[in-house]
Amino acid sequence: MFVIITYDVGEKRVGKVCKKLREYLDWTQNSVFEGEITKGTLTRCLAELKTIMDEEDSVYLYKVENPRNLVKEVLGTDRSFYTMFL
Amino acid sequence: MFVIITYDVGEKRVGKVCKKLREYLDWTQNSVFEGEITKGTLTRCLAELKTIMDEEDSVYLYKVENPRNLVKEVLGTDRSFYTMFL
Incomplete structure (x- = not known):
């Protein structure tokens, strides 16, 4: 997914x-990560994230089973382009 | 969509x-907006946004035609809950 x-x-x-x-997904913009991930790996990622987070913190996870159902459009600069060279 | x-x-x-x-969508988290919008209204929103933006700025638009194809999960605090009282 x-x-x-x-x-x-x-x-x-x-x-x-x-x-x-960064261990699981691609950094694409400040405070935004994207990528393909399996359910099992996502479960592990979220469990580890929860050990780092505080109650007041806010993390939103948007899941699309079939990537073809999601279209991304970039206005201005695609930040993720630059991180490929880091 | x-x-x-x-x-x-x-x-x-x-x-x-x-x-x-804020004129078009719901603020849900720092630098994150969500919501249902028609193609025509989205086109207008983006055109107006482009007049504000600078080349170095980065805006990502994720579109899902059928909202049922997207599942959102909140870890920690749902920031959008609080803006309802502003």
Whole structure:
């Protein structure tokens, strides 16, 4: 399945959340990750994320079973393009 | 159709982009808007957004024709819950 994860977390945890998500998905924009992932791997990713998060933190997970049902359009700069060279 | 818009724009334009998107969609998290919108209204929204944006800014638009093909899961706090009382 294809997922988009957006997050709004406390300053102290941004780095850890970002590092964790990089293990599973592609960074595409500040606080936004995307990618194909299996149910099992997603379950593991979320379980690990929850150990990092605080109650006040906010993480949204958007799941699309069939990636063909989701169309992405970029206005302006595609940030994910640059991270390929990091 | 259902859309998610995420954005990463210059400090000077964040307020204007946010204000513009509030006219069309629901604010759900920092730099994240969601909602049902028609093609025509979306076209108008994007045209107006482009007049505000700078080349270096980044806006991602995720479109799902049938909202039933998208499942959203919230970890931690649902920020959009609080904006209902603003």
